[in-house]
Amino acid sequence: MGQKVNPVGIRLGIVRAHNSTWYASPKNYAKFLLADLRAREYLYGKLKQASLGRISILRPSDRADVWISTARPGVVIGKKGEDVGKLQAALTRIMGCAVAVHIDEIKKPDLDARLVAEGIASQLERRVMFRRAMKRAVQNTLRAGAKGVKIEVSGRLGGAEIARTEWYREGRVPLHTLRADIDYSTARAETTYGTIGVKVWIFKGEILGGMEQVAAQAAAAALAPADEPSRGKKRPAKNDRG
Numbered sequence: 263m264g265q266k267v268n269p270v271g272i273r274l275g276i277v278r279a280h281n282s283t284w285y286a287s288p289k290n291y292a293k294f295l296l297a298d299l300r301a302r303e304y305l306y307g308k309l310k311q312a313s314l315g316r317i318s319i320l321r322p323s324d325r326a327d328v329w330i331s332t333a334r335p336g337v338v339i340g341k342k343g344e345d346v347g348k349l350q351a352a353l354t355r356i357m358g359c360a361v362a363v364h365i366d367e368i369k370k371p372d373l374d375a376r377l378v379a380e381g382i383a384s385q386l387e388r389r390v391m392f393r394r395a396m397k398r399a400v401q402n403t404l405r406a407g408a409k410g411v412k413i414e415v416s417g418r419l420g421g422a423e424i425a426r427t428e429w430y431r432e433g434r435v436p437l438h439t440l441r442a443d444i445d446y447s448t449a450r451a452e453t454t455y456g457t458i459g460v461k462v463w464i465f466k467g468e469i470l471g472g473m474e475q476v477a478a479q480a481a482a483a484a485l486a487p488a489d490e491p492s493r494g495k496k497r498p499a500k501n502d503r504g
Contacts, residue, residue: 269437269444273444276440277440277441277442277473277476278443279473279477282320283318283319283320283321294321298319298357301317301353301356302317305317305353308349309330313334313380314331314332315333315371316374316376321359325361326353326357326360328361329364331367333371339365346363349363350362350363372406372408373406373445374445374464375462376447376462378399378402378403378447378462378464379447379448379460379462382396382415382460383449383451383458386460387451392428392458396413399411399413400413400430407466408466409465409466409467410432410464412435413429413463414427414428414462415458416428417458418453418456418458421454433465435463435465441469442465442467442469443466443467443468443469444466446461446462446463447461447462448462449462
């Protein structure tokens with residue numbers, strides 16, 4: 263029978279860029295990889311209220327550039343950018359090299375699978391009915407411009423004695439089409455009845471130009487003007503809810 267693979271991992275190098283971009287000698291590879299994992303673990307734990315999305319790490323020469331995607335940049339930056347300096351100091355200790363932190367605002371949080379999954383998990387922990395949370399998330403995602411979305415929850419749903427899995431889908435989610443831009447993420451809801459798992463697939467459309475188109479879009483986004491170049495690049499925010 264067919265087996266499901268991670269939709270993000272299978273598209274790496276096709277229509278999806280790696281979260282970490284660097285080269286290392288065999289003796290330093292494990293050290294760099296562990297440093298990246300610890301840095302992400304620290305950021306996701308420290309900035310839990312900042313609605314973090316993707317965290318990209320680049321290592322040009324002997325330093326590191328950390329790009330933090332967030333729906334609430336004001337929470338990450340803090341007053342007059344003082345929190346960015348604290349983050350840079352902490353990441354420098356964790357990664358063992360000079361770190362520059364850059365903030366990238368997520369314009370449409372409802373199109374980010376991680377934020378959608380975390381939002382559903384948060385609602386389940388607040389005792390919101392799981393079907394209502396799923397359907398509301400699907401409607402918001404489609405309204406934001408997605409071509410299709412699938413949400414799956416599993417566990418003791420509604421406090422049932424026997425754990426089960428339920429899913430809800432609207433639109434197209436072509437998992438076998440490698441040129442399809444599909445964002446995927448998971449989350450966990452710790453309820454009084456036990457742990458409930460949440461999975462989210464969001465289909466945003468097809469990328470016909472491959473990695474060249476992805477690189478061109480990333481380059482265009484990187485050219486956005488920065489308010490404070492010394493602290494990293496910050497995209498101008500229309501509605502900063504931080």
